[in-house]
Amino acid sequence: MGTEHTGGNVNRAGEEPAVVAEAVTDEASVTGEGTELERSIGLVGGLSIGIGTMIGAGIFVFPGLAAGRAGLGAAGSFALGAVIALLVALPASELATAMPRSGGGYYFVSRALGALPGAVVGLSIWLGLVFATAFYLVGFGNYAAAVLAEAGVPVGGSVVVPLALVFGALLTALNLLGTENAAALQNYVVGALVAILVVFLGYGGLDALGIVGEPSVPERLLPFGTLPVFTTAALVFTSYLGFAQVATVAGDIRQPGRNLPLAMVGSVLVVGALYVTTVLVATSAVGSQSLSGFGETAIVEVARALGGRAGAVAILLAGLLATVSSANASILSTSRAVFAVSRDAILPRAASRLGLRYGTPHVALAMGGGPVLVLVALGEVELLAEVASFLHLVMYGLICVSLLALRRNEPPWYDPAFRVPAHRAVATLGALASFGLILFMQPASQVVGLVVMVLSALWYRYYANGVSLKGVL
């Protein structure tokens, strides 16, 4: 950790970017002082972060909304989202194995393209994650309300926001207290979710093919034409935001050269397959018309149609778990995003301070949990979800550009364990697809997203103009 001021590389408060790790091995990183940082997250933990973040939205919130917009074509929207996510996951994997440091996409962009694009990505991802967390929490509120309704407690939609607020505050508090074994619990929850979904979708798939149950009438493929497939893809892309969170803990992942690519690409493949199957099964079971009428908890009605009350209850509980796990993973990612920019002196160093009592990043967690609660209380989370997608897509596009830039003129330190085959084609397509999907968003989301980016750039100019990060490892 350098504490002397070496000329210009300081922010307004006189803080310099902190060099975190000098050497990287499979089991630990070593700092300049010789201190080792143990890598303790394995492949299962990495997959669980990726899948756990994503699964909540794609299956338990979006199918109804998506089917209302694109009919059966919603399956195409989810498939398109998976392809774009894969096109970005591959370059992100290569960059992560070359720079297995915590910070994820922000870290790659700032090192490859410089501090200004880095700051824009880093700060807007912080806010993007706040938006996504608020969205997951409202999803949770919907499920909690549906559970109460199922249990015969007469509540209306009015409890959704209060429940979301209570749980948001609870999750933030649990993380502040440094609750033990949360990661292990998350692994089990994700495992249980995937198991429930495979059973549910397996049965539903047999039903859709007419092998069991009543034969269903095949639907028209694209009732509203092809354009809604793209606009819906832009909406549901929120359900693919998780794979990049794996890279935000890259510094804590064992055997990063192997586990990072497997966890990122693997989690996209798993959730992509589950999403597409879910939409196919759901539209075949109840039809996209009625599906859209059920709103956020549409998948519960699908389960009811397929498996009666027991099916509905199982999926309700799964929905509770999934939305909580997504919200919790996002709160943690938010805190890590804040740490990454604060370490590089783009936000005040105080933002990454740890509480002495519990050893948790209390400032960064509050900078995640606090705004989340405000947004939940204000409503408008569907718009915010799309803004979250917008900001992530900007980062994804820039990740692809970073790969192109680094590969064109490879710096001496650039030595990735995993290299993307046909990298130029993959990264170019990834960048074009990421930026292209933004064009299909609602104008309101585009405006809010742009405002966030401009504010981030202004903040950098104001606070951290002297900081340069390009090529600084």
Add this chain to the structure above:
Amino acid sequence: MGLSIREPPVVLVPVAVLEGQDVPEPLAAFLAPAEVVLLGYHVVPEQTPAGQASMQFEERATHAVEEVAAVFGEAGRRVDTRVVFTHDRDQTVERVAEEVGATAVLLSNPTGPVEEVLVAVRGAIDTDRLADLVATLAGGDQQVTVWGLADGGFDAGAAVERARSTLADRGLPAGRVRTLVTDSETPVYDIVERSGEFDAIVMGEGGPTVLSALLGEDAERVAEGAVAPVLVVRAAPGGQPSR
């Protein structure tokens, strides 16, 4: 003094360095004849990236480890030091023990001057390593008690005899080695029970059993219950699988 040590023992001393854990002076003096690696670790909550903790606490941790190293310095032993920020203590101890080729890992407890050493044998143990360690450490005027705890199929008598003769081979005077074999269905409990009579305990890792998965490793349970520090002899590489 005429010891003939086959493989000079290396003792790994893990210290929870930011929680104020240290190594008592008499214990450092007891360990000083062996090569010592001092591992200062700090366990970070899952919610905190290890790098974030090191950014804030690295200096304090390094300083605290130097202070513990100075205790060994007083005892005439220069130690290698490591500082690790981790989410998982056991993973870190295991990795560093592997890297430095540790013969034994210390589970620290308060102790006075070490005069009575208990070697508890209650399962397969690497007798050569055990003898190297005990002969090196008890080269002063300590009294060594080799206690075999027979438990079902384990032939404690033979194991104790093997340990006694290997210690003699290493040059430890026979007069300073006592042997004892008892039947025991609850070895951990019995060792803890008698731990008050000894100033240090040496024992093997004991394989991972169903019970140890539930209750923790035998040696850890002994260290928790006993008043004496425990040295856990690791299986030699290529011997029993250590993971």
